[in-house]
Amino acid sequence: xxxxxxxxxxxxxxxxxxxxxxxxxxxxxxxxxxxxxxxxxxxxxxxxxxxxxxxxxxxxxxxxxxxxxxxxxxxxxxxxxxxxxxxxxxxxxxxxxxxxxxxxxxxxxxxxxxxxxxxxxxxxxxxxxxxxxxxxxxxxxxxxxxxxxxxxxxxxxxxxxxxxxxxxxxxxxxxxxxxxxxxxxxxxxxxxxxxxxxxxxxxxxxxxxxxxxxxxxxxxxxxxxxxxxxxxxxxxxxxxxxxxxxxxxxxxxxxxxxxxxxxxxxxxxxxxxxxxxxxxxxxxxxxxxxxxxxxxxxxxxxxxxxxxxxxxxxxxxx
Amino acid sequence: xxxxxxxxxxxxxxxxxxxxxxxxxxxxxxxxxxxxxxxxxxxxxxxxxxxxxxxxxxxxxxxxxxxxxxxxxxxxxxxxxxxxxxxxxxxxxxxxxxxxxxxxxxxxxxxxxxxxxxxxxxxxxxxxxxxxxxxxxxxxxxxxxxxxxxxxxxxxxxxxxxxxxxxxxxxxxxxxxxxxxxxxxxxxxxxxxxxxxxxxxxxxxxxxxxxxxxxxxxxxxxxxxxxxxxxxxxxxxxxxxxxxxxxxxxxxxxxxxxxxxxxxxxxxxxxxxxxxxxxxxxxxxxxxxxxxxxxxxxxxxxxxxxxxxxxxxxxxxxxxxxxxxxxxxxxxxxxxxxxxxx
Numbered sequence: 001x002x003x004x005x006x007x008x009x010x011x012x013x014x015x016x017x018x019x020x021x022x023x024x025x026x027x028x029x030x031x032x033x034x035x036x037x038x039x040x041x042x043x044x045x046x047x048x049x050x051x052x053x054x055x056x057x058x059x060x061x062x063x064x065x066x067x068x069x070x071x072x073x074x075x076x077x078x079x080x081x082x083x084x085x086x087x088x089x090x091x092x093x094x095x096x097x098x099x100x101x102x103x104x105x106x107x108x109x110x111x112x113x114x115x116x117x118x119x120x121x122x123x124x125x126x127x128x129x130x131x132x133x134x135x136x137x138x139x140x141x142x143x144x145x146x147x148x149x150x151x152x153x154x155x156x157x158x159x160x161x162x163x164x165x166x167x168x169x170x171x172x173x174x175x176x177x178x179x180x181x182x183x184x185x186x187x188x189x190x191x192x193x194x195x196x197x198x199x200x201x202x203x204x205x206x207x208x209x210x211x212x213x214x215x216x217x218x219x220x221x222x223x224x225x226x227x228x229x230x231x232x233x234x235x236x237x238x239x240x241x242x243x244x245x246x247x248x249x250x251x252x253x254x255x256x257x258x259x260x261x262x263x264x265x266x267x268x269x270x271x272x273x274x275x276x277x278x279x280x281x282x283x284x285x286x287x288x289x290x291x292x293x294x295x296x297x298x299x300x301x302x303x304x305x306x307x308x309x310x311x312x313x314x315x316x317x318x
Numbered sequence: 319x320x321x322x323x324x325x326x327x328x329x330x331x332x333x334x335x336x337x338x339x340x341x342x343x344x345x346x347x348x349x350x351x352x353x354x355x356x357x358x359x360x361x362x363x364x365x366x367x368x369x370x371x372x373x374x375x376x377x378x379x380x381x382x383x384x385x386x387x388x389x390x391x392x393x394x395x396x397x398x399x400x401x402x403x404x405x406x407x408x409x410x411x412x413x414x415x416x417x418x419x420x421x422x423x424x425x426x427x428x429x430x431x432x433x434x435x436x437x438x439x440x441x442x443x444x445x446x447x448x449x450x451x452x453x454x455x456x457x458x459x460x461x462x463x464x465x466x467x468x469x470x471x472x473x474x475x476x477x478x479x480x481x482x483x484x485x486x487x488x489x490x491x492x493x494x495x496x497x498x499x500x501x502x503x504x505x506x507x508x509x510x511x512x513x514x515x516x517x518x519x520x521x522x523x524x525x526x527x528x529x530x531x532x533x534x535x536x537x538x539x540x541x542x543x544x545x546x547x548x549x550x551x552x553x554x555x556x557x558x559x560x561x562x563x564x565x566x567x568x569x570x571x572x573x574x575x576x577x578x579x580x581x582x583x584x585x586x587x588x589x590x591x592x593x594x595x596x597x598x599x600x601x602x603x604x605x606x607x608x609x610x611x612x613x614x615x616x617x618x619x620x621x622x623x624x625x626x627x628x629x630x631x632x633x634x635x636x637x638x639x640x641x642x643x644x645x646x647x648x649x650x651x652x653x654x655x656x657x658x659x660x
Contacts, residue, residue, distance in 0.1 A: 038603075044523040045494070157613055158385075187384040188550055192594035192607040199606060214523060217553065217596040222603055240600040258525045260553040262580065262595050268557065270532070271525035274493055 004075055006175060006208050007033040012069035014048075014055040022065050023278045025051035027232035029069075030304070033225070035175070038202060038209035040219040040240075042255070043229035046275060049212045050100060052229070053180050056210070057097050058086055074175065092119050092172050100180040102165035106153040112161075113139075113149030116168045123172050131171075138167040141204070142197050159190035163197060170201065178210045183218060195221040216259050220244055228252045231276050231286040238310035248312045251287045285315065332406050332413055339411075340544045341373040341396070341512060346405035348391045352618060363617045365391035367568035368405075375511070378538055378545035380555040380576070382591065383565035386614055389548050392565070393514050396546065397431055398422055409512075427457050430505030432515040432534075436497035440489040446478075446500055447485040450507055457508050468507060476503045476533060495526035499533070506537065512544045513537075519554065531557055552595045556580060561651075564588045567615050567625040573645075574652040584654040586610075587626050624657065632658060 014026035025048040033039050043049040054060060056071060071079050078090045096119075099105055107115055116138060117131035126134065136146055142163040153161055162182065169177050179198075183191040199222065201207055213219045219226070223240040228249060236249040247253050257269040273290040276282055282289060284299040291298065297315040305317040335342045348366040351359045365388040373379060383389045394400045396407060398414060407414040409425060417425060433439035440449060450469045459465050473481045476499040489497055498518065505513055518534065519527040535558055538545050547558050555562055556576050564572040564585060572585040583589040590610050596602055610629040615621050621628055627638040637657045646659040 044525060159613070188552075188591055188594045189384065189609050192596075192609045196606050196609065199603070216524065216598045220598045220600060220602045221596055221607075223600070224603065240603060244598050244600040255524060256598065258528050259598055260528070260531075260551075260557060261597050262553040262556075262592070263597050268528040268531075270527075270529040274495075 005032045005072075006035045006037075006074060007210075008070070008072040009056070010070040010072075012052070012055055012071060013066050014051055014060075014064065015066040016051075016061070017063045017065040018279065020279050024048075024232045024281060025278055026055050027281075029229075029232075029234050031227050031234060031237055033176070033208055033210065036202065036206045036208055037224040038198075038211060038222045039225040039227055040211045040213060040223040041227050041229055042213065042216060042219060042252075044214055044255075044275065046278065047229045048232040048278065049214075049229050050180055053097065053178050053210070053212050056178060057091055057095060058083075059091075059097070088123070092169075092174065093123050094174050095176045095178065096169040096172065096174045097178045098165050098169045098180065098182055101185060102180075102182070103158050103161035103185070106161060106164065108153055111150050111152060112156065112164045113151075116149075116164060116171055119168060120171045134171055135167065138170050139164075141170060141201055142167045143193070157190075158186055159193060162186060162190075162194055166194075166197065166201075170205070170207070173205070174207070176208045176210065178212070180212045181214070182211070184213070184215065191218060192221075198222055216255065228255070231281060232278055233286065233313065235287065235313045236311065238312075242308075242310060248307065248310060248317065249287075249314050250291045250293055250316070254290075254292075285313075332408060335372060335408060335411060337411075338374055339372045340375045340377075340409065342406075342408040343369055343371050343373075343392075343396070344406040344408065345370055346392070346395065346407065347403045348388070348395050348400055349403040361618050364568050364620060365617060366395065367617075367620070369565075369568075369570050371563065371570065371573065373512075373544050373546065375544060376542040377561070378535075378547060378559035379561045379563060380547045380549060380559040381563045381565055382549060382552060382555060384550055384614060386617070387565045388568040388617070389565050390516065393516055393546070393548055396514060397429060398425060427453075427508040428510050428512060430508070430510040430513040432498075432501055432505045432513060432518045434517040435521050436494060436501045437489060437521075439501050440497060442489055445486050445488055446473075446492075449489075449500060450504055453504060453507050472503045472507045475506065475537065476500075478503065493526075494522050495530060498522060498526075498530055502530075502533065502537070506541075509541075510543070512546070514546045514548070516548045517550070518547070520549070520551065527554070534558070552580075552591060553597075564591070567620055568617055569625060569655065571626065571656070572652075572654045574654075578649070578652050584648045584652065584659060585626075585656050586630050586632055586658075624655070634658070 009031050012026055012029045016023040041049050070077055073094055113132055113135050116135040120126045120131040120134050144163050183194050211222055226238055226240055226243040227234050228236045230251050236252050247256050254271045260268045271290055276286055285302045288294045288298040302313050302315045304311050304313050307317050333344050346366055346369045349362040349364050352361040354360045381389050395402055451465055454465045470481050478484045478499050519530050562574055562576045562579050563570045566587050572588045583592050593608055612629045615625055623640050624638045624643050627633045634657055643655045643657045645653040645655050647653055648659055
């Protein structure tokens with residue numbers, strides 16, 4: 001198992017049908033993830049990062065046009081599984097999701113303990129008492145006091161609700177948890193607390209994470225690997241140790257330069273222009289229109305170039 | 319909402335302020351009544367509880383604090399939307415609570431407000447021209463030609479050009495950054511002296527955020543505006559303002575020039591906020607962050623003494639949990655409400 005990857009995503013495509021034409025939200029995404037590691041999918045709004053999360057868990061809306069590719073989880077291609085098979089054996093069992101604004105997604109009329117216990121009852125066939133015991137254990141892992149188990153969501157603060165949502169994703173002990181903007185609506189100190197919780201879970205339970213976010217600074221709290229997404233594609237993947245000091249793709253570089261720093265006296269920059277519409281994508285490199293170093297070749301589709309252990313979709317390195 | 323308490327309140331005389339002060343907040347308290355079954359007051363939510371500061375003409379300050387610390391109530395009181403329970407808001411040596419209807423209308427033209435969520439702040443059924451024209455009509459600009467000219471001028475100032483491309487657009491046709499520019503244009507159009515910005519960039523993408531911050535800073539400098547920037551994000555503060563106020567549970571716990579606070583935070587809560595702010599650095603993933611335990615207190619029954627003491631690692635028993643700390647001066651212009659600096 002040592003050299004086997006937990007997750008391999010190959011050429012994942014998810015297009016939605018709209019009246020204006022297909023929205024190419026996820027357009028040929030490849031990445032890998034090792035056991036007990038965390039990958040951050042970085043991107044701005046509208047780059048397709050939340051669609052990627054949905055595509056991986058097969059939580060699809062009705063207007064899907066194309067949905068193809070390979071998602072290998074522990075060596076098994078889960079894309080070929082039937083809907084029922086996927087629901088029973090993959091979703092929540094080996095891969096779970098903390099959706100965006102999860103703290104507001106809790107059912108207001110059910111006690112939080114029962115909500116956390118429910119996946120264990122449904123997917124692991126536990127009795128209610130057993131599942132509640134398990135929920136209590138999960139509460140310990142995420143730092144929610146035990147007596148909160150009989151409370152309703154409105155009695156908890158935002159940070160506590162977010163912890164409950166994480167506990168719910170943990171209860172079936174999946175090997176992979178997808179977190180979609182887990183801290184974007186939370187206060188600074190609460191954010192730091194949630195990342196402490198995630199780090200601890202990773203260390204103690206050996207869970208892997210896919211962290212989907214637009215916040216580069218806080219993403220570094222959990223990242224082992226980074227994948228930068230732009231206009232439906234991954235434009236760079238690298239180890240965090242290499243990425244944060246020196247991103248390669250011009251978009252990653254610009255994005256990094258736009259982060260205001262607390263500890264370094266460095267004026268942030270901004271990226272001129274706007275990302276392309278996912279309905280009407282430009283030919284060639286999708287970042288070319290905003291790129292400071294574009295040249296003739298950029299009119300053609302750039303290849304994914306391998307460069308000292310990282311991959312970057314840019315002609316500059318070809 | 320909160321003026322029932324006026325009966326028993328002791329009138330505090332308005333402190334005289336000099337000409338250089340644009341806005342003076344004096345011992346301001348904003349309490350909201352808690353009622354049981356709709357009548358019978360059972361307590362107060364002390365959203366703002368004794369805040370003092372002077373804002374100079376042309377000065378930019380930042381108010382930093384977490385949700386529920388009272389920063390929004392403070393802002394709304396400054397905007398004249400809430401009435402102070404106690405204390406005074408003094409603008410250009412005129413007391414806000416003594417202004418009549420006319421006076422308040424004038425005041426609202428002097429103060430611009432930039433909302434947090436641009437899409438929520440713009441009426442979806444109005445085109446940009448109409449959105450910007452509305453304040454001018456209310457502000458009493460009668461000539462249509464003058465209104466049109468001022469709309470065009472302010473749109474150029476916020477860099478929404480070519481202007482004609484945007485005038486007829488509705489908010490949903492604009493990107494988040496452009497929407498926020500319209501909100502800024504609306505706040506600027508009556509040529510106010512003070513702008514209050516409530517988390518103006520928190521809903522925007524990283525790449526756009528800096529652009530908007532720079533725009534605001536440019537406007538502030540070119541119009542010699544006073545600015546109150548309300549945020550929870552310490553990393554953007556230094557690009558924007560000269561002084562910073564840290565708020566916790568309805569009180570300002572530290573007032574400092576920005577560089578001093580970043581280098582040498584005096585209050586344990588300010589230090590906790592700084593520690594919790596991340597810079598992009600791969601080493602972050604290898605260590606845990608130090609976070610004070612617990613959560614901010616209830617504003618109905620705040621703890622006795624220093625309001626931060628139940629979470630504070632450096633709490634002095636018998637002092638912090640009994641007596642409320644006054645402001646101590648750590649160094650010139652740097653005040654902190656903490657017994658450690660007695």
